[in-house]
Structure formats: structure tokens, C-alpha cells
Amino acid sequence: MSLLQVEDLSVHFPITRGALLNRTVGHVRAVDGVSFSIPRHGAYGLVGESGCGKSTLGRAIMRLNTPTSGTVTYDGTDLTALHGRRLRGMRRHVQMVFQDPMSSLDPRQNVETILLEGLHTHNIGSGTAARRALVADVLDAVGLPRNSLSRYPHEFSGGQRQRIGIARALIVEPDLIVADEPVSALDVSIQAQILNLLADLQASRGLTYLIIAHDLAVVRHVSRTVGVMYLGSLVEEADSDDLYATPLHPYTRALVSAVPVPDPDVEDRRERIILRGDLPSAAAPPSGCRFHTRCPWVRDTRCKDERPLLRTISTGATNHRVACHWAEEIAAAPAPASV
Amino acid sequence: MSVLTRKADRIDRLADQHGLSLWQEALRRLRRSPPAIIGAVIVVLFVVIALVGPLLVPHDPLSQAWRGEISEARGAFPGPRAENWLGVDHLGRDEFSRLIVGARQTLIVGVVSTLLGLAVGVLIGGIAGAAAGLGGRAGRFLDSFIMRIIDMLLAVPSLLLAVSVAAVLGQSLATVMIAIGLVSVPIFARLLRGAMLAQAESEYVTAAVALGVPQWKIAWSHLLPNSVGPVIVQATLTLATAIIEAAALSFLGLGNADAAIPEWGVMLADAQRYLSVRPEWAIYPSVGIIVIALGFTLLGESMREALDPKLRR
Numbered sequence: 312m313s314l315l316q317v318e319d320l321s322v323h324f325p326i327t328r329g330a331l332l333n334r335t336v337g338h339v340r341a342v343d344g345v346s347f348s349i350p351r352h353g354a355y356g357l358v359g360e361s362g363c364g365k366s367t368l369g370r371a372i373m374r375l376n377t378p379t380s381g382t383v384t385y386d387g388t389d390l391t392a393l394h395g396r397r398l399r400g401m402r403r404h405v406q407m408v409f410q411d412p413m414s415s416l417d418p419r420q421n422v423e424t425i426l427l428e429g430l431h432t433h434n435i436g437s438g439t440a441a442r443r444a445l446v447a448d449v450l451d452a453v454g455l456p457r458n459s460l461s462r463y464p465h466e467f468s469g470g471q472r473q474r475i476g477i478a479r480a481l482i483v484e485p486d487l488i489v490a491d492e493p494v495s496a497l498d499v500s501i502q503a504q505i506l507n508l509l510a511d512l513q514a515s516r517g518l519t520y521l522i523i524a525h526d527l528a529v530v531r532h533v534s535r536t537v538g539v540m541y542l543g544s545l546v547e548e549a550d551s552d553d554l555y556a557t558p559l560h561p562y563t564r565a566l567v568s569a570v571p572v573p574d575p576d577v578e579d580r581r582e583r584i585i586l587r588g589d590l591p592s593a594a595a596p597p598s599g600c601r602f603h604t605r606c607p608w609v610r611d612t613r614c615k616d617e618r619p620l621l622r623t624i625s626t627g628a629t630n631h632r633v634a635c636h637w638a639e640e641i642a643a644a645p646a647p648a649s650v
Numbered sequence: 651m652s653v654l655t656r657k658a659d660r661i662d663r664l665a666d667q668h669g670l671s672l673w674q675e676a677l678r679r680l681r682r683s684p685p686a687i688i689g690a691v692i693v694v695l696f697v698v699i700a701l702v703g704p705l706l707v708p709h710d711p712l713s714q715a716w717r718g719e720i721s722e723a724r725g726a727f728p729g730p731r732a733e734n735w736l737g738v739d740h741l742g743r744d745e746f747s748r749l750i751v752g753a754r755q756t757l758i759v760g761v762v763s764t765l766l767g768l769a770v771g772v773l774i775g776g777i778a779g780a781a782a783g784l785g786g787r788a789g790r791f792l793d794s795f796i797m798r799i800i801d802m803l804l805a806v807p808s809l810l811l812a813v814s815v816a817a818v819l820g821q822s823l824a825t826v827m828i829a830i831g832l833v834s835v836p837i838f839a840r841l842l843r844g845a846m847l848a849q850a851e852s853e854y855v856t857a858a859v860a861l862g863v864p865q866w867k868i869a870w871s872h873l874l875p876n877s878v879g880p881v882i883v884q885a886t887l888t889l890a891t892a893i894i895e896a897a898a899l900s901f902l903g904l905g906n907a908d909a910a911i912p913e914w915g916v917m918l919a920d921a922q923r924y925l926s927v928r929p930e931w932a933i934y935p936s937v938g939i940i941v942i943a944l945g946f947t948l949l950g951e952s953m954r955e956a957l958d959p960k961l962r963r
């Protein structure tokens with residue numbers, strides 16, 4: 312059974328007008344009917360351009376916001392039904408690594424205080440000595456020097472700060488870690504180090520990951536399965552290599568085609584799909600297929616009035632799911648002339 | 651200073667400089683700022699005078715020893731001389747001794763009323779800020795209820811508020827302190843609430859929620875420490891105005907019922923009748939009030955700068 316199962320999850324933010332009465336005039340459909348699951352020890356990568364609802368989805372799983380509908384089942388428990396003390400207790404098992412390591416660390420706490428907070432909160436380790444040992448362990452695990460304990464976040468580099476953020480999540484011994492863009496605030500040269508650390512930690516501690524990124528290259532590095540999000544919905548999901556080799560959804564094909572190839576000859580010849588227009592507003596998503604306003608393969612039938620479901624298609628690998636009415640035809644056809 | 655030749659020593663020296671909290675760092679910056687040093691010197695001097703002044707003054711400030719030498723009708727009052735450095739006042743008391751001893755009551759009134767306002771303001775603002783930032787819909791309701799009352803208090807001109815309190819509680823030193831303290835409550839409350847509300851939006855609070863930390867603990871260990879900086883700065887500035895307001899209330903006759911005990915506001919009020927003959931009687935306490943208010947203001951403004959996160963390296 313999967314460790315995490317997300318079913319038909321939606322998060323709609325009300326848009327309010329008026330200073331006094333706060334009329335609700337509409338909803339931002341930040342996450343709109345997302346289903347996927349992650350097996351224990353799995354690593355699921357979630358990609359999509361900025362604003363497509365990745366963070367909102369991650370926060371909904373963490374119960375940092377309130378889902379409008381749907382369920383998040385962690386190890387048999389529906390997290391969306393939990394409140395107060397029971398929810399707080401559950402948090403020990405599901406931890407988060409944040410995008411900006413500077414703003415997600417309290418500037419007035421030193422590393423020791425930051426790390427002890429989780430131990431105190433969940434009553435882990437009996438006595439000061441035992442807790443000190445746990446803190447020292449986790450520092451070693453994330454590759455921070457022991458003398459970091461008395462230092463404050465602003466005294467560290469970006470990469471080291473993210474190590475502190477990872478240590479904070481790790482110290483309560485969670486099973487699932489949701490990492491929301493864990494490297495996008497870091498220098499490119501540091502990104503690989505942090506991604507390697509995450510991969511090592513998964514292997515040594517048997518963690519399960521949900522890794523969110525706007526960059527396909529990042530999730531490919533650490534995820535076995537990749538889900539592609541567009542405007543609040545999953546449009547494609549496949550094994551990482553499969554998704555790269557044979558992207559089936561037009562949006563994924565555009566994403567993959569935008570990743571530069573190191574070989575200059577291949578780079579010159581490769582298919583490049585340039586999308587028209589901007590990401591539509593999540594407050595008024597297009598009818599039918601959400602992608603039809605920008606899809607190079609859009610057809611008059613079905614695309615504009617019938618929302619495609621995420622389905623396993625016959626031409627792909629067994630666990631390759633796509634939300635496109637014409638996926639089979641498009642897989643067979645060459646790319647249309649770029650617009 | 652010795653030159654560190656061993657590499658290990660130099661590294662240790664570097665390591666020693668780490669582990670500075672933001673407070674320590676602010677203190678280090680304060681020590682290098684001339685206005686902060688001037689302010690601190692004035693404040694320390696004032697506090698020392700207030701503490702030990704009564705032991706050092708040449709004469710008893712209450713004794714009307716030179717009563718016989720003054721003539722109210724002719725406007726003859728002994729001026730500065732070897733025995734009385736600043737002359738004697740309208741009742742034949744030593745002016746210098748009264749001025750020095752007067753610092754004590756002025757300081758007590760300023761400090762006690764500011765601490766009173768700070769304590770109540772921090773409590774109210776802290777509850778409102780924590781409720782609004784973390785307490786969801788019910789918390790926001792509690793917050794808007796509290797803040798509406800605070801805003802009403804804030805709308806009343808401060809001296810009018812103080813005079814009304816004094817009128818209700820009667821003339822005494824406690825009245826002055828409560829009145830002035832009350833005036834500063836809404837300032838502290840608003841300031842702390844605003845700062846906490848801003849901090850509640852920050853990612854490290856989200857991180858604490860994700861960690862499972864209870865809300866009261868988040869408010870106490872994250873919101874409050876990150877929000878008290880501006881409140882402490884404000885307290886220093888409020889001390890300056892509290893001293894001026896205390897003098898004003900004493901001047902209006904609402905202060906200590908025992909008018910014989912020297913206090914700068916009372917001295918100023920007494921000097922009023924003799925302004926044409928002895929203007930210096932008004933000038934001495936005024937200068938005292940202005941200098942000490944300036945001292946606290948310099949210190950407060952420098953602290954504001956030192957604690958400003960934008961200037962952090």
C-alpha cells in the first residue's frame with residue numbers, strides 16, 4: 312500500500328471584495344482535483360511552471376492550509392480530518408523542507424535551539440544528554456560541523472542554511488518529507504550538493520519524498536516518478552526516465568523540449584515547442600482541457616468542452632498516465648511547426 | 651595585542667567571533683555610534699544623580715535656611731554664591747540641592763509609568779497579535795475587539811487622558827504614574843501587535859506549525875522575541891515623553907500632594923510667578939528635562955538603527 316495517497320484534492324482560495332462585508336466574488340482554483348500516490352520509500356517529483364499550484368498542493372498535504380475537498384491519506388490516516396493535538400502529533404511523521412532557507416529559519420534562534428524545538432515538541436529523547444546526542448547525530452547526517460550549534464542562521468551560507476532546514480525536518484525522524492523547491496533559492500553550484508544529500512538521506516534513512524520543483528532537471532535527479540502539473544491539475548505522470556524519453560502530454564513535451572542538451576549538434580536539431588500566451592488565471596481556468604488555450608495540437612472536438620481525465624494509455628509504459636484526449640494520436644504524430 | 655602566529659590560534663579567534671545573537675551584534679554596533687554613546691552617557695549620569703544625588707548635595711533641599719535673606723516684595727533673592735551655587739528659591743531653600751534631588755522623583759515617575767505602560771501594553775498587544783496571527787477566525791475576532799478599544803484610547807489626546815485619570819484618582823504621585831502609563835499603553839500594544847502580525851506571516855512560523863509546535867509556544871518563542879525590538883526602542887523614547895508629561899502634570903498641580911519634595915515639574919510651576927525676576931528658576935529644571943529627554947531619545951533612535959534588520963550584514 313502507498314504511504315501517501317492524495318485523492319481528488321482541491322484547494323480553492325476565496326477572492327473577496329469590499330472592506331466591511333467581504334463578499335466572496337470567486338475562487339482561485341489553485342489545486343483542482345489532484346490524485347496521486349507515493350509508495351513507501353518512493354520519491355515523487357512534482358513539476359510545473361510557477362503559479363500552477365505546486366506549493367499549495369504541498370501545503371495542503373502538510374495541512375498548512377485547509378483543502379476544499381478531497382483526502383490526503385497518510386499511512387491509513389486521513390490527514391484532512393485531523394485537528395488540534397492529533398494533527399500536531401501526526402506532524403512528527405510528515406515533515407517539510409522549505410524553499411527559502413533564510414526566511415524559514417528564525418533569525419533569533421541559534422542552530423541548537425532550532426534543532427531542539429522538534430525534540431521538545433514531540434518529546435523525543437529523555438534528558439539533555441540524550442537530546443544533545445540526537446542533535447549531534449543529525450548535524451553529522453546533514454554534513455554540518457559540530458561548532459554550528461551556537462551560531463545563528465545569518466552566519467551561514469545558503470547551502471549550509473538549507474542543511475539546517477533539512478536537519479530540522481530530519482531530527483523528528485519523519486517517514487515522509489515534502490520538499491518545496493528545496494534548491495531553487497540556491498546557487499547552481501550548490502544545488503547538486505543538496506540534491507545529493509537528499510538522495511543519500513533517503514537511502515540511509517528509508518525516507519519517502521515528495522519533491523516539488525519548477526525545473527525538470529531537479530526532480531529527475533532525485534525522483535523515480537514525476538508528475539507534471541498545469542493550472543492546478545496533474546496532466547501527466549510517469550517514471551522519471553520514461554517521462555523524459557517519451558513525454559506524451561503536449562505540455563510535458565513543451566517542458567522537455569525546453570531543457571537544453573549539452574551536445575551542440577543535438578541542441579541545434581532537437582524539437583523545440585514554444586508555447587503561445589501566458590498561464591491563464593487560476594480564478595477563471597479555461598473550459599474543457601485547461602491547456603487548450605496554449606496547446607499546439609488543440610482540436611475543435613472535445614478539447615474545449617470536455618475535461619480530460621488522467622488515464623493510463625495503451626502506447627505508453629504500464630504506469631504512464633496522461634490527461635489528454637488525443638494522447639495516442641499525438642504520440643504517433645511529429646511535432647507541429649512551432650508557432 | 652599579541653600577534654597570533656599559529657594558524658590554529660587564528661582560527662580559534664575567528665571562531666570566537668561567531669555565535670553572536672542579533673542582540674549582541676546590535677550592542678556591538680551601538681558601541682560604535684556617537685549619538686548612542688552621548689545618549690548613554692546622559693542617561694547614566696542622570697540615573698547616578700537620581701540614585702546618589704541626595705547623599706551628595708551640600709544642603710537639605712527642604713530646609714528654608716535662608717528664608718530671612720529673601721524679600722518677596724522687593725524681589726530680592728540671593729543669587730549664586732559660594733554657599734548656594736545656584737542661589738536660593740522663593741522660600742529660601744538651596745536651589746542647587748533641590749535641582750539635584752528633584753532628578754530622583756522625575757526619574758522614578760518616568761521609569762515607573764513607562765514600565766507600567768510597557769507591561770500592560772505588551773500583554774494586550776501580545777494577546778491581540780498572537781490571536782490575530784495564529785488564532786484563525788476566532789483569533790481575528792478577539793483581536794479586532796481588543797484593538798478597537800485600544801484605538802479609542804489612542805484617539806484621546808494624551809495629556810487630556812492623563813488629566814482625566816488624574817481627576818478621577820485624585821492628586822498623588824501614583825496618579826501621575828498611572829495616568830502617564832495609561833497614555834502609553836495603546837502605543838506599545840499597537841506596536842507589538844503590528845510587529846507580531848508581520849512575523850506571523852513569515853516562513854519560519856509556518857515551519858514551526860509544520861513541526862507541530864503548539865500555537866502559544868510559537869507566539870512565545872518565535873513571534874515575541876522577533877517583535878520586541880521596536881517595542882524596547884519605543885520604551886526608551888516613551889521615557890523621554892513620560893518625563894515631560896510627568897513634569898506637565900506636576901506643573902498643573904496634579905502630582906505629588908507634598909509640594910515640598912523637589913520635582914522638576916513642580917519647580918517649573920513654582921518658578922512661573924517669579925518669571926520676570928528670576929527666569930533662571932524656570933530655566934534650570936527645563937534644561938534638566940530637555941537634556942534627559944534628549945538623552946533617552948538619542949539612545950532610543952540609535953537602538954532603532956542598530957536593530958534594523960536592513961542594516962544587518
Ligand SMILES: Nc1ncnc2c1ncn2[C@@H]1O[C@H](COP(=O)(O)OP(=O)(O)O)[C@@H](O)[C@H]1O
Binds near residue numbers: 360368593
Ligand atoms: N493564500 C493564498 N490566497 C490566495 N491565492 C493564493 C494563495 N496561495 C496561492 N495562491 C494562488 O494560487 C496559485 C498557485 O500558487 P502556488 O501554489 O504558490 O504555485 P507554485 O508553487 O506552483 O508557484 C497562484 O495563482 C497563487 O496566486
Ligand code: SF4
Binds near residue numbers: 600609636638
Ligand atoms: S486535450 Fe486537446 S488541448 Fe488538451 S492537451 Fe490534449 S490535444 Fe491539447
Ligand SMILES: [Mg+2]
Binds near residue numbers: 366367492
Ligand atoms: Mg511555489
